[in-house]
Amino acid sequence: MESSLEFSNSLGSVSSLPARCRTFKIIVIGDSAVGKTCLTHRLCAGEFPRRVEATIGVDFRERLLDVEGERIKLQMWDTAGQERFRKSMVQHYYRNVHAVLFVYDVTCPASFRSLPAWVEECRQNSLGLDIPRFLVGNKSDLRGPVRAEGQVSREQALKFAEAHGMTLFETSAKSPANSGPKRRGAGEREAAFQQDKVDDIITAVAARLKRLRRPTAVSARAYCDSFKVPTKKMPEKDLWSCTC
Numbered sequence: 001m002e003s004s005l006e007f008s009n010s011l012g013s014v015s016s017l018p019a020r021c022r023t024f025k026i027i028v029i030g031d032s033a034v035g036k037t038c039l040t041h042r043l044c045a046g047e048f049p050r051r052v053e054a055t056i057g058v059d060f061r062e063r064l065l066d067v068e069g070e071r072i073k074l075q076m077w078d079t080a081g082q083e084r085f086r087k088s089m090v091q092h093y094y095r096n097v098h099a100v101l102f103v104y105d106v107t108c109p110a111s112f113r114s115l116p117a118w119v120e121e122c123r124q125n126s127l128g129l130d131i132p133r134f135l136v137g138n139k140s141d142l143r144g145p146v147r148a149e150g151q152v153s154r155e156q157a158l159k160f161a162e163a164h165g166m167t168l169f170e171t172s173a174k175s176p177a178n179s180g181p182k183r184r185g186a187g188e189r190e191a192a193f194q195q196d197k198v199d200d201i202i203t204a205v206a207a208r209l210k211r212l213r214r215p216t217a218v219s220a221r222a223y224c225d226s227f228k229v230p231t232k233k234m235p236e237k238d239l240w241s242c243t244c
């Protein structure tokens with residue numbers, strides 16, 4: 001008899017998939033308030049959450065995709081950026097990782113300067129350099145000529161990405177799906193930046209993971225059995241904000 005697995009995450013109840021569906025675990029890391037929760041929500045649920053609170057510990061969301069005829073499941077682990085909410089969890093979420101999304105805020109250079117520390121944390125938790133890494137500069141909707149100073153330029157980010165073998169995306173978890181630069185009217189704020197679509201990230205991650213030959217028969221039950229995922233949130237007022 002085929003067993004049915006159900007567990008809860010921040011998007012509610014998720015039913016199990018047949019065993020042949022490969023599941024990939026992707027961790028999303030970066031400073032607090034760079035938009036990891038909003039981004040994972042947007043990547044998995046297709047929308048910007050109306051209300052967000054600082055993540056405590058770790059939360060996860062999932063997205064099912066068909067990639068060239070294969071059904072794969074991306075399980076995105078949204079980790080807390082604040083040290084006090086993550087330290088006891090670190091070793092758990094670095095287990096069985098298939099890809100990493102490093103997130104910074106393009107309007108917050110401090111969050112970009114923290115990236116080496118996140119890379120180092122990966123190293124300390126034995127994440128091999130063969131694990132695909134993606135660099136995501138979020139909040140590109142806030143980028144503009146007026147505030148060009150004190151922002152992280154695409155050139156800086158590209159340099160970092162190249163040095164660390166990462167694929168770079170600059171995007172906005174907030175801007176609507178169809179708000180690419182080409183669709184902006186003359187009266188609207190002109191895009192002074194190159195913005196990648198949020199879905200481009202999912203497509204790139206999925207395509208890269210699909211090519212992995214390693215068997216990845218990791219089920220959600222395996223994660224839940226070894227580690228109870230806390231979904232508690234803290235009030236929005238306690239969110240850290242960028243101090244740059």
Ligand SMILES: Nc1nc2c(ncn2[C@@H]2O[C@H](COP(=O)(O)OP(=O)(O)OP(=O)(O)O)[C@@H](O)[C@H]2O)c(=O)[nH]1
Binds near residue numbers: 173
């Ligand atoms: N303008 C804009 N705001 C965003 C974007 N993404 C997130 N935000 C805002 O940034 C704030 C922090 O977002 P979160 O997703 O909670 O950040 P986080 O990195 O998960 O924070 P921690 O849980 O503390 O690690 C919230 O007020 C969001 O509404 C974006 O693309 N554009």
